[in-house]
Amino acid sequence: MSNIFTSSVGKKFIMSLAGLFLIIFLVLHLSINITLILFKTPETFNKAATFMGNNPVIKIMEVVLFGGILLHMIYGAVLQIQNLLARPVRYKKSNYSQTSFFSKYMLHTAIIITIFLVIHLLDFWIKNKFLGEVHDITYADGKTYHDLGALVIERFQIGWVVIVYVVLLLGLGFHLHHSFQSAFQTLGLNHKTYTPVIKALGVIYSIVVAGGFISIPVVIYFLK
Amino acid sequence: MNITLKIWRQKNRDDKGKFVTYKLGDVSAEMTFLEMLDYLNEKLIREGADPVAFDSDCREGICGMCGLYINGRPNGPRKGVTTCQLSMSAFKDGDTITVEPWRAKAFPVIKDLVVDRTSFDKIIQAGGYISVNTGAAPEANAIPVKKENAERAFDAGICIGCGSCVAACTNASAMLFVSAKVSQLALLPQGRVEAKERVRAMVQAMDELGFGNCSNTGACEVECPKEISLSHIARLNREYFTAGIT
Structure with missing residues (x-):
């Protein structure tokens, strides 16, 4: 297994595993965030967010998550540099092959996601975790929670913030559109019957996840 | 005109x-x-x-x-x-x-439009063969081969090593070529004997020769004159991982 970290196929294996982990994370993240627009008050969201912030298992997973993101980014960067070096002289006229549109722009969408990640972490995660900009709120159960929901709703009252989020999240959607099925292919899972299903699931996944995340700032801006 | x-x-x-x-x-x-x-x-x-x-x-x-x-x-x-x-x-x-x-x-x-494709030969030399003893050719039907596998091996075996996959790939990756050669032999009993060593050696040769990495865009499959399927790349990946863990 020593080649798993150095060979082209091995590096992609690690990248796809990290990617699939992030794909699962996004579902969890969305399922909590969507409660902000599904319910009248951010109570459910705040309770879930507080649970996520205090649960020891989730705390460990948070470290794993950042590790996964870093691993995916570092391996992606290494592979991309090798890819650029593999064609030192470019074609004058190229890229006319009839292939899937989004697969050609994985690097571009990856850069968009990285920008988004920085903005997003500065916006909420840092403010909540380190800057103490989140107030406490006590609910009917007598317990006190971080009112992160209020911070989110406040942030998405600003038009340009909403636009930035929507545009950058579209980049995430485009990235996911290719990555879901690509990860399976890299892991060697290609089957006459199941691959078309995986591809369809990938498209549905990317639309639901990106659409779901996009709907949050938009709905908050217009309705809350 | x-x-x-x-x-x-x-x-x-x-x-x-x-x-x-x-x-x-x-x-x-x-x-x-x-x-x-x-x-x-x-x-x-x-x-x-x-x-x-x-x-x-x-x-x-x-x-x-x-x-x-x-x-x-x-x-x-x-x-x-x-x-x-x-x-x-x-x-x-x-x-x-x-x-x-x-x-x-x-x-x-x-020169002009002529390129040196010796790299492909080097990949084949690394493992794209089966070792056979010299002597009379054995009876062809002595080893049973599943019809489906024989057909898939044939689908991979029609690769002519033209390099269109590398040329089409945005990363100049040789994965379709290598996977066709790996698949062709991995699917047949005669090729199974050296399957593990083959896939490791061919991937290593491919990497060392400076080809790029596959990013599953599928341009190779679209442009391959023999229309070789991306499913062979998945098989190469499977072969590579199982060679690593078994």
């Missing part, structure tokens, strides 16, 4: 190279692309100019020598054909056709 050709001219490996434009009249739609280049070269020779160097051998889509990058695609606009099988009927009067050699670090240009 009258066409304008923008052809990459490069004297040798070290020359920087440049595009040269040629106007060519009286091109028949019934010519193949290579016949059109022959026609251009006859004209250049008559004028005392250096003819355009390009590779070709069988001119019937079997040998894999002739690949050219035509108008931004390997082997031009038609699907499932080599450059020699490309008919000039794919173009129309007044068209400008850009012709470039395969571009990859592992395929250095020797």
Whole structure:
């Protein structure tokens, strides 16, 4: 297994595993965030967010998550540099092959996601975790929670913030559109019957996840 | 018809190279692309100019020598054909056709449109074979092969090693070629004996020769003149991982 970290196929294996982990994370993240627009008050969201912030298992997973993101980014960067070096002289006229549109722009969408990640972490995660900009709120159960929901709703009252989020999240959607099925292919899972299903699931996944995340700032801006 | 050709001219490996434009009249739609280049070269020779160097051998889509990058695609606009099988009927009067050699670090240009594809030979030498004892050929039907596997092995085995996959790939990856060669042998009992060593050695050779990494865009599958499927790349990945953990 020593080649798993150095060979082209091995590096992609690690990248796809990290990617699939992030794909699962996004579902969890969305399922909590969507409660902000599904319910009248951010109570459910705040309770879930507080649970996520205090649960020891989730705390460990948070470290794993950042590790996964870093691993995916570092391996992606290494592979991309090798890819650029593999064609030192470019074609004058190229890229006319009839292939899937989004697969050609994985690097571009990856850069968009990285920008988004920085903005997003500065916006909420840092403010909540380190800057103490989140107030406490006590609910009917007598317990006190971080009112992160209020911070989110406040942030998405600003038009340009909403636009930035929507545009950058579209980049995430485009990235996911290719990555879901690509990860399976890299892991060697290609089957006459199941691959078309995986591809369809990938498209549905990317639309639901990106659409779901996009709907949050938009709905908050217009309705809350 | 009258066409304008923008052809990459490069004297040798070290020359920087440049595009040269040629106007060519009286091109028949019934010519193949290579016949059109022959026609251009006859004209250049008559004028005392250096003819355009390009590779070709069988001119019937079997040998894999002739690949050219035509108008931004390997082997031009038609699907499932080599450059020699490309008919000039794919173009129309007044068209400008850009012709470039395969571009990859592992395929250095020797002259004009001719590239050195020794890298593919090196990958095959690393493991793309089965070791057999000398002697009389054994009875062909003595080893049973599942029909489905025989067909899949054949589908992979029709790879002619032309390099269109590398040329088409945005990363200049050789994964479709290598996977076809790995699959062809991995699917048959005779190839299973050395399957683990083969896939490791061929992937290692591919990496060392400076090919890029597969990013599953599928351009290789679309442009392969033999229409070899991406499913072989998945099989290579499977073979590689199982070779690693077993």
